[in-house]
Amino acid sequence: MEPTVPDQPYNVLFLCTGNSARSILGEALMNKMGGGRFRAYSAGSQPKGEVHPMSLDVLESFGYPTDGLHSKNWSEFTKPGAPEFDFIFTVCDNAAGESCPIWPGKPLTAHWGVEDPATVEGDGQRQAFVDALSYLKRRIELFLMLPLPSIDEMSVRSKLAAIGREEGASAKAKES
Structure with missing residues (x-):
């Protein structure tokens, strides 16, 4: 699978309903781990309007840049x-079940659902965010190992679905 423009990075979109936790984590992880081969974005169908403070805290504590991360509506990415x-990953079960906009081009999509760490309150919340970061990091590591230019689209689709069923997968992701 070739990037949309030769010698340009692959564009990746992480989608979630609120765009305050998991999709933000995915965006930050991919932008650092992708080493310039990937440019990641995130959005939500019903964005909270702000990034969950624990998302930023956990990202920063593990050395991931947080500059420019903000909660935004997915309609931002349907405009001229x-x-x-090239790739769109839903990271929450709600977003996976929603009717998404029609995206330009032919992005490959997969559901990489992870339980929402923002629903955990009290002492366990930070660990829930660390776990979500860890699960998404593992999926991105597996994704980055794929020899994208040399494998066919059906193989990529199959591998993306399998990655979504890795440890920490939400119930809906396990079904995909």
Whole structure:
């Protein structure tokens, strides 16, 4: 699978309903781990309007940049001049079941559902965010190992679905 423009990074979009935790974590992870080969974004169908403070705290504590991370509506990426995506990953079960916009191009999609760490309150919340970060990091590591330019689209789709069923997968992701 070739990038949309030769010698340009692959564009990746992480989707969640609120765009305050999991999709933000995915965006930050991919932008650092992708080493310039990938440019990640995140959005939500019903964005909270702000990034969950624990998302930023956990990212920073593990050395991931947080500059520019903000909660935004996915409609931002349907406007003229928006990036054309090569890959779109839903990271929450709600977003996976929603009717998404029609994305320009032909992005490959997969559901990489992880339980929402923002629903955990009290002493366990930080650990829930660390776990979500860890699960998403593992999926991204597996994704980055794929020889994308040399394998066919059906193989990529199959491998993306399998990655979504890795440890920490939400119930809906395990079914995909």
